[in-house]
Amino acid sequence: xxxxxxxxxxxxxxxxxxxxxxxxxxxxxxxxxxxxxxxxxxxxxxxxxxxxxxxxxxxxxxxxxxxxxxxxxxxxxxxxxxxxxxxxxxxxxxxxxxxxxxxxxxxxxxxxxxxxxxxxxxxxxxxxxxxxxxxxxxxxxxxxxxxxxxxxxxxxxxxxxxxxxxxxxxxxxxxxxxxxxxxxxxxxxxxxxxxxxxxxxxxxxxxxxxxxxxxxxxxxxxxxxxxxxxxxxxxxxxxxxxxxxxxxxxxxxxxxxxxxxxxxxxxxxxxxxxxxxxxxxxxxxxxxxxxxxxxxxxxxxxxxxxxxxxxxxxxxxxxxxxxxxxxxxxxxxxxxxxxxxxxxxxxxxxxxxxxxxxxxxxxxxxxxxxxxxxxxxxxxxxxxxxxxxxxxxxxxxxxxxxxxxxx
Numbered sequence: 114x115x116x117x118x119x120x121x122x123x124x125x126x127x128x129x130x131x132x133x134x135x136x137x138x139x140x141x142x143x144x145x146x147x148x149x150x151x152x153x154x155x156x157x158x159x160x161x162x163x164x165x166x167x168x169x170x171x172x173x174x175x176x177x178x179x180x181x182x183x184x185x186x187x188x189x190x191x192x193x194x195x196x197x198x199x200x201x202x203x204x205x206x207x208x209x210x211x212x213x214x215x216x217x218x219x220x221x222x223x224x225x226x227x228x229x230x231x232x233x234x235x236x237x238x239x240x241x242x243x244x245x246x247x248x249x250x251x252x253x254x255x256x257x258x259x260x261x262x263x264x265x266x267x268x269x270x271x272x273x274x275x276x277x278x279x280x281x282x283x284x285x286x287x288x289x290x291x292x293x294x295x296x297x298x299x300x301x302x303x304x305x306x307x308x309x310x311x312x313x314x315x316x317x318x319x320x321x322x323x324x325x326x327x328x329x330x331x332x333x334x335x336x337x338x339x340x341x342x343x344x345x346x347x348x349x350x351x352x353x354x355x356x357x358x359x360x361x362x363x364x365x366x367x368x369x370x371x372x373x374x375x376x377x378x379x380x381x382x383x384x385x386x387x388x389x390x391x392x393x394x395x396x397x398x399x400x401x402x403x404x405x406x407x408x409x410x411x412x413x414x415x416x417x418x419x420x421x422x423x424x425x426x427x428x429x430x431x432x433x434x435x436x437x438x439x440x441x442x443x444x445x446x447x448x449x450x451x452x453x454x455x456x457x458x459x460x461x462x463x464x465x466x467x468x469x470x471x472x473x474x475x476x477x478x479x480x481x482x483x484x485x486x487x488x489x490x491x492x493x494x495x496x497x498x499x500x501x502x503x504x505x506x507x508x509x510x511x512x513x514x515x516x517x518x519x520x
Contacts, residue, residue, distance in 0.1 A: 115154070115170075117236035118201050119189035120211070122218055125173065128180035128411070130226035139224035143217045144186065158183040164456030164464040170235070174464050175260055175288050175488050176253050179411050179457055181228060187235070188214075201237050210325030215242045222315055229254060232319075239332030242319040243339075248297035251316060255339040260288045263462065267349065269342035281462040282486050289412065289489060290350030295341065299353060303338045307331075393432040394446070395518040401441050402508075404518055405450035416489040418448055418507070449496075449506040449515045458485035458495055458505060465495070477513040484509065 122144075126132070132140075144150050158167055159182065167173065173183055198204045214232055222230040222244045229250050232242040238258070245251050259265055263275040267284040276284070301309065301316070308319045318339070320331035344353055389408035394401050403426070405414075417425035423441055427433065433441075440446075456464035460473075465485060474481040479499050487493040487505055494512035496504045498519065506515050 115187060115235055116189040118198055119187050119235045120209075120214060121171070121231075121233050121235060122186040122188070122214065122221070123171065123231040123233065124184045124186070124221065124225070124227050125177055125229045126182045126184070127226045127228045128178060129408075130182065132225065136225045140221055143220035143224065145217070152188070154187040154189065156185040156187060158185060159454055159456075163466050163468070164454075165466045165468075167456070168464060171233070172257065172261060174456060175285055176250075176257050179453060201234070205329040207234060207241070207327040207329065211241055211321055211327055212325035215319060215321065215325075218242060218244055219312065219315065219317060223313065237329060239329050239336065241321060241327045241329075241332065242317070243335075244315055244317050246314045246316065248300040248316050249292050249295075251318060252295065252300050252339050252341065253292050255336045256288065256291060256342075258336065259340060259342060260285060268347075269345050278462055282459070282491075285459065285462075285486070285488050286491070287349035289416070291345065293350050294346045294353050295344060296352075299344075299355070300339065300341070303341050303344075305338065307335050307338060391431045392427075394437050394441075397447075397514060397518065401437055401444070401446040402515060402518055403446055403448040405448060407451045407453075410450035412489045415487060419490045421445060447507045447515075449504050449508070449518065452495065452503040452505045455495075455503070458487055458493065460485055470495070470497075480513040480516050482513050 141147055141150055144153065156162065158173070162170065164174075171185070177183060198207075211232060218230045218232055221227060228245065228247075230242075230244040231240050231254070233240045240254075243251050243254065259269060262271075263281060264272045265284075266272055266276060266280065267287050304318065308321065310317050318335065320335050321327055346353060390406040392406060392409055393404045395404060396402070403418075414426060417423075423438075423446075427438065452458070455467055455470055458465050460469060460483070465483075470481075470483055474483045474495075474497065481497040483495045485493055485495045485505070490507070492509055493505050493507055494509055496506060496512060496516060498504060498516045501516070501519055504516070504519070506512050508515050
């Protein structure tokens with residue numbers, strides 16, 4: 114039973130990260146040793162919670178990507194257990210000293226392949242500490258309320274009435290693009306009155322007082338400054354221009370390039386070929402169907418498929434003849450790929466849960482299917498194929514026939 118106001122150390126690991134014995138030992142040491150660990154609850158979110166439970170407890174989609182494991186360490190019995198706040202919604206001050214918990218989080222993020230680490234308390238919104246190697250990810254987690262608010266539109270403007278399902282899905286599609294609009298320097302330049310430091314590769318931001326206490330109202334400022342809704346581009350994904358450097362007299366500062374000739378730019382290094390097995394292509398009703406292995410499909414690939422950017426999807430080792438490649442560029446292609454978690458797809462603007470799938474899925478020759486929305490792509494169909502697992506496909510009519518193409 115989770116106690117309200119318990120301190121949570123929240124870890125989102127890099128996709129397919131391997132946590133070996135040394136990393137596990139470092140985690141235990143950072144948390145104060147085995148005896149201290151035994152006083153905490155460890156929640157492996159994807160294995161222990163339904164998607165809707167995660168949404169109610171502490172949402173992470175669409176920030177968290179496919180293959181990224183999330184672990185929440187809840188301290189509801191130790192020194193950082195529930196605070197004596199009769200009503201946390203009325204008392205914004207967390208009076209315990211969170212500095213040891215902050216240092217433990219930093220130690221964990223240093224030793225383990227963590228994409229994002231957070232400190233917060235159950236039952237109220239906002240973070241006390243954020244740790245990541247990427248300022249882009251700091252901004253991403255702070256834009257989560259924007260993405261999930263049913264009355265905030267794609268441009269960050271609040272409506273008087275809820276968005277339509279199509280408008281909400283359009284906003285979800287734009288979420289990743291929004292993160293490309295500002296670079297790390299621009300994101301961090303927005304911070305004011307927020308504690309920031311850089312340790313090695315880690316960006317660390319917090320709103321703790323000098324004595325380690327936490328005024329949760331400052332978390333709203335942290336969220337607003339890193340999220341920077343006021344700096345959204347008119348076209349989602351369009352980079353914001355850099356601000357010009359101005360001299361003390363108000364005149365534009367002379368360009369450094371004027372002092373000496375520009376050096377010849379280095380030749381770009383060839384891009385390494387992506388990891389993962391080769392995809393194959395089959396024909397269905399004279400249409401090319403791309404069949405993806407598990408380690409070749411993610412949200413970036415889905416976005417490229419939606420834009421028909423075949424150069425980003427295919428590589429030389431894929432099992433496609435020249436004729437099939439020509440047909441794809443001419444007529445397009447559909448696709449089918451494995452799906453690890455139901456919560457990776459959306460129905461009516463919410464991550465799909467097992468209960469909803471069991472209730473609404475249609476059966477065709479033993480194969481169950483459901484129309485869904487796939488982030489960064491659009492309309493798709495979820496398939497559950499006996500003996501093979503779950504798949505998502507761009508086919509929306511007769512999608513169950515694509516199951517015959519699976520090896």
